[in-house]
Amino acid sequence: MATTKTKKANATIIETATGKVLGLVTKVNDFALIKTEKAVVSSFEMAEKCIGFSGKIMKKGLQVSASQQDMFFDVLGNIKKKVVKK
Incomplete structure (x- = not known):
């Protein structure tokens, strides 16, 4: 009888531990x-901000x-007018 109580006591200690x-592992x-x-x-929020910032820079x-390009073509147009007049 002493051995069955010891086995039960050990089993209870093991179950408790x-x-x-x-519980600790779950936490x-x-x-x-x-x-x-x-x-x-x-990280997704930061990536979203970076993409928005990059988009603004690219747009500018x-x-x-x-x-x-508009200025360049305006100059070419003025040069063309002067060449055609002569």
Whole structure:
């Protein structure tokens, strides 16, 4: 009889320890999931801001390029008028 009580006591201690470890591992897993989700969301937000900023810079660059082309063709048109008059 003493051995069956000892086995039950050992089984209870093991079950208790296993339950505590499982609870701890679950908390660590939840913590890791939350932090990972925050990191991914913040990286997507940062990428979105960078893409928006890049788009604005490209738009400005294209506007400058368009105005330079307009000036270039205006100068060519004026030169053409002077050459055709002579």
